[in-house]
Amino acid sequence: MKSKAIVSKDVDSYLAKVPEPARSTLEKIRSIIRETAPDAEEVITYAIPGYKYHGMLVAFAAFKNHCSLFGMGKEATQVFKEELSEYKTSPGTIQFPQDKPLPKALVQKIVKMRMKQNEMRELTKIRKKAAIKKSATAKKSAAKK
Numbered sequence: 001m002k003s004k005a006i007v008s009k010d011v012d013s014y015l016a017k018v019p020e021p022a023r024s025t026l027e028k029i030r031s032i033i034r035e036t037a038p039d040a041e042e043v044i045t046y047a048i049p050g051y052k053y054h055g056m057l058v059a060f061a062a063f064k065n066h067c068s069l070f071g072m073g074k075e076a077t078q079v080f081k082e083e084l085s086e087y088k089t090s091p092g093t094i095q096f097p098q099d100k101p102l103p104k105a106l107v108q109k110i111v112k113m114r115m116k117q118n119e120m121r122e123l124t125k126i127r128k129k130a131a132i133k134k135s136a137t138a139k140k141s142a143a144k145k
Contacts, residue, residue: 021099022062054118
């Protein structure tokens with residue numbers, strides 16, 4: 001049986017529509033994410049709660065038989081492979097029981113890793129733009145001579 005997507009305008013309304021025990025589990029995950037990344041923006045993306053911090057950080061969702069944490073890339077499932085051994089994973093996704101949230105320390109590590117990745121990507125973009133601007137300025141100066 002295909003599960004129906006919960007369509008919501010914000011995370012509070014999403015969680016309000018999630019039945020127990022998944023709701024309490026996802027509220028705990030939400031709390032850990034917000035504590036770890038207080039500057040992250042809460043959003044609904046692809047009909048699920050997500051967090052943006054210099055780009056997409058993580059997202060979570062409830063499904064018929066499990067909950068998932070989406071790490072926005074395969075790195076988290078690779079880096080924390082040993083700690084995730086008791087969970088079903090695929091690149092970028094961690095499935096866990098509806099009545100048992102992922103360990104707080106693990107969620108914190110994943111969020112912190114994703115924050116660093118996003119910060120580095122943002123810094124790389126800034127440096128690249130600065131190099132392009134510097135190159136364009138140098139070409140204009142050379143053309144004037």
